Structures are given as C-alpha cells and as structure tokens.
Amino acid sequence: xxxxxxxxxxxxxxxxxxxxxxxxxxxxxxxxxxxxxxxxxxxxxxxxxxxxxxxxxxxxxxxxxxxxxxxxxxxxxxxxxxxxxxxxxxxxxxxxxxxxxxxxxxxxxxxxxxxxxxxxxxxxxxxxxxxxxxxxxxxxxxxxxxxxxxxxxxxxxxxxxxxxxxxxxxxxxxxxxxxxxxxxxxxxxxxxxxxxxxxxxxxxxxxxxxxxxxxxxxxxxxxxxxxxxxxxxxxxxxxxxxxxxxxxxxxxxxxxxxxxxxxxxxxxxxxxxxxxxxxxxxxxxxxxxxxxxxxxxxxxxxxxxxxxxxxxxxxxxxxxxxxxxxxxxxxxxx
Ligand SMILES: [Zn+2]
Ligand SMILES: [Zn+2]
Numbered sequence: 543x544x545x546x547x548x549x550x551x552x553x554x555x556x557x558x559x560x561x562x563x564x565x566x567x568x569x570x571x572x573x574x575x576x577x578x579x580x581x582x583x584x585x586x587x588x589x590x591x592x593x594x595x596x597x598x599x600x601x602x603x604x605x606x607x608x609x610x611x612x613x614x615x616x617x618x619x620x621x622x623x624x625x626x627x628x629x630x631x632x633x634x635x636x637x638x639x640x641x642x643x644x645x646x647x648x649x650x651x652x653x654x655x656x657x658x659x660x661x662x663x664x665x666x667x668x669x670x671x672x673x674x675x676x677x678x679x680x681x682x683x684x685x686x687x688x689x690x691x692x693x694x695x696x697x698x699x700x701x702x703x704x705x706x707x708x709x710x711x712x713x714x715x716x717x718x719x720x721x722x723x724x725x726x727x728x729x730x731x732x733x734x735x736x737x738x739x740x741x742x743x744x745x746x747x748x749x750x751x752x753x754x755x756x757x758x759x760x761x762x763x764x765x766x767x768x769x770x771x772x773x774x775x776x777x778x779x780x781x782x783x784x785x786x787x788x789x790x791x792x793x794x795x796x797x798x799x800x801x802x803x804x805x806x807x808x809x810x811x812x813x814x815x816x817x818x819x820x821x822x823x824x825x826x827x828x829x830x831x832x833x834x835x836x837x838x839x840x841x842x843x844x845x846x847x848x849x850x851x852x853x854x855x856x857x858x859x860x861x862x863x864x865x866x867x868x869x870x871x872x873x874x875x876x
Contacts, residue, residue: 551770553741554729558770559860568863568871571774571846573815581658581707589621590652590708602649605675614668615675616652623648624714631688631717647683647715651675651694652708660698660709661803662811670800672711676823677796679713681789684828689715691723691827694788699818701845719827727830734835742837745769746780755869758805762798765806767865767872773847774863775814775872777806779840786836788825803840809872810844818845 547560589597592611599621604613625646634641653672654664661669676694683692696711697704704710733741749755749766757777758765765779779802781795791799810817825838853859 549770551768551772552745553733554726556770557858558772559858560864561860561862562864563862566862568774568867569813571814571817571844571863573817573846583656583658585657585708588657588706588708590616590618590650590706590710591657592655603675603679605671605678614654614671617675617679618650618652620648620650620712625716629717642718645688645717647689647692647713649679649713651679651711651713653711654709657708660807660811662808662816664804666797666800666804669804670797673791673796673800673803676711676713677789677791683713683715684789687828688717689828690719691716692825694823696819696821698820699816699845701818702820723827726824727827727833727836730835730837731833740784740835740837742780742839743784746782746837750782754866757809757869757872758802760798760801762795763802765802767869769865771861771863771865771868772859773843773845773861775810775817775842775844775846775868776865777810777842779803779806779842781838784834784837786826786833786838787831788823788838789831799840806842810842813872814844814846819843820845 545562548557549560550557584591584593586594588594595601599619602617602619604616606612606614625644625648627645627647629643629645631642631645651672653661654668661672680692680694683689692713692715694711694713730741733739745768746764749769750759750764755767755769756764757767762782763779764782765777768776768778779799781791781799783795785791810819819842821840821842823838823840826833826836830836847862849859
C-alpha cells in the first residue's frame with residue numbers, strides 16, 4: 543500500500559487513517575518500559591488470592607467447584623461497582639434532561655488461584671474453565687429481563703485501566719442498550735437488508751480466503767487483524783459458525799475459543815513483551831440474539847498508542863501500523 547491510505551471498516555462503515563511513521567516496523571511496538579518484575583505466586587494483601595475470602599464483598603459462583611480450595615475461577619461482586627443492583631431503569635425527566643437510577647451489575651471474574659499467571663501462561667484446559675465461567679454467568683444474567691446487555695471484558699495493565707495484577711476479567715450488565723452497540727447493530731442491519739447476508743460472515747470468509755491478516759485458525763474460530771484495524775495489533779476472534787449470541791457457544795467452540803485465546807495472547811505476550819490490552823466479547827443486546835445480521839466476536843485492542851485530539855474530535859482513528867504487517871510479525875517464527 544501507499545505510505546498513506548484510508549480504509550473503511552466494512553462492519554461499521556467508519557474510516558481509519560493509516561499513517562505509518564517512516565522506517566517504523568511492527569517490532570518497534572515491542573514494550574521496553576515494562577520492568578517485568580517477578581511477582582509472587584501469592585500476595586497476602588490481594589483480595590483475589592486464596593485464603594483472602596474475607597477481603598471480598600461476596601462470592602457469586604466458582605468453577606470447577608465451590609469447595610474451599612477446589613476453585614480455579616471465582617465470580618465476585620466488584621468492590622467499587624460502576625452500577626448498583628438495587629435500582630431500576632425508569633427514566634426521569636429533569637428539566638430538558640433525562641436521568642435514570644444507576645441499575646446494573648458489575649462483577650469480577652478471578653481467573654486463577656495464581657497471583658502471577660495470566661492467560662498467556664495457562665494451559666488450554668485452564669483457559670477453557672475461564673470461558674465456561676464467562677458462559678455460565680452470561681447465561682444466568684441474561685435470564686433476567688431487565689438486563690439488556692452483558693459485556694464481558696478484560697483490562698490488562700495500567701494503560702488498559704487496571705492496577706490489580708491478579709489475573710481477572712470483568713462483566714458489566716446495563717439495563718439499557720448503549721448507543722455504540724446500537725450503532726453497530728444498525729449498520730449490520732442495513733448491510734443485511736441491502737445484500738441479504740451477514741457482514742461479519744462476509745468478512746470472515748474473505749479473511750479466510752485471503753489469509754493476509756490471519757493470525758490463528760482452528761476448526762471453530764478465525765483470529766485476524768481486521769482490514770481497517772483502529773489500533774496497532776487489534777485482533778478479532780470470530781466464530782466460523784454464524785451466531786449473534788455468545789450465550790449459544792457450544793462445548794466444541796468453548797474448547798476452540800480457549801485454544802484461540804491462548805495462542806493469540808501468547809503471541810502478543812512474546813512478540814510485544816506483554817503489552818497492555820483490553821479485550822471485549824461483542825455480543826448481541828437482548829431481543830437481538832436471534833437476528834441473522836449480527837455475529838458475536840472477541841475484539842482485542844492492545845494499548846500501544848494514545849487517542850489524541852483529532853481522534854476525539856472526529857471519532858476516527860489514526861493507526862501508525864499496517865494490519866498486514868502486524869499479522870505477519872505476529873505469525874513469523876522468531
Ligand atoms: Zn492475588
Ligand atoms: Zn454471520
């Protein structure tokens with residue numbers, strides 16, 4: 543491609559500006575400022591470590607078993623929740639404005655007993671238990687009709703918004719559908735109405751055929767750097783079987799998703815020296831779970847750049863790295 547190019551994200555129709563800095567290669571994104579200090583297996587002050595149950599506000603569930611020492615994962619209420627469970631979604635007018643009580647859920651998924659072992663260091667079987675935990679909690683929460691969206695996500699590292707080092711992810715349930723999610727749904731709907739096909743299936747099949755941005759593949763999932771990645775090393779992990787709802791994931795897909803997570807996060811860890819990142823499971827909001835135009839997927843966004851004025855003002859991203867180069871760098875033998 544030319545030095546400067548603007549690409550369109552087919553799913554949202556948003557543009558992304560590519561402005562590779564002259565001479566900068568993917569390897570230059572490797573983190574050097576991270577003193578990878580040795581962390582202990584246990585930390586007596588860490589609420590997520592075994593033996594510190596009294597520091598937790600409660601335990602919602604555990605897997606594979608709730609026995610005192612038999613757990614690998616625990617779901618616990620967030621100690622400082624963004625939303626409160628004791629409210630409703632009744633809209634209230636205040637002058638020309640609208641408000642509603644802060645109803646929702648905010649929970650933490652403790653992923654391991656080990657204070658110092660993240661997904662990149664776990665076995666596939668351990669990662670599978672994390673996926674099982676996500677799924678079980680997701681299905682339970684979506685049984686409650688006031689819950690409009692359950693967003694599972696992981697913040698890894700200070701730049702991704704967490705200071706707690708013990709491996710964990712989170713979920714937030716909202717009692718309304720965020721505009722950002724609606725926007726994505728509406729774009730997919732428009733595409734479907736026009737072409738009669740799911741835009742995500744189209745993307746998946748093209749990426750599978752072209753192989754230029756693929757990072758990992760197994761029978762159920764394709765992991766690739768999207769054609770219009772907004773940030774360096776953004777990765778989407780998409781189920782090959784069309785489905786709008788993460789809640790529909792089956793046992794084979796859980797195993798394959800665990801393998802994909804392991805593989806992709808290990809690649810990021812090794813090639814970029816444990817970069818900070820967020821990942822999000824993008825899934826359909828309530829009442830949209832059976833729609834033919836939506837397709838759930840995991841979005842991984844490393845935090846290697848900072849959004850600046852133009853990006854805030856325009857809503858579009860300037861990505862200094864080329865998706866094909868990112869994929870090549872992640873998959874080449876080192
Ligand atoms: Zn800990
Ligand atoms: Zn699809």
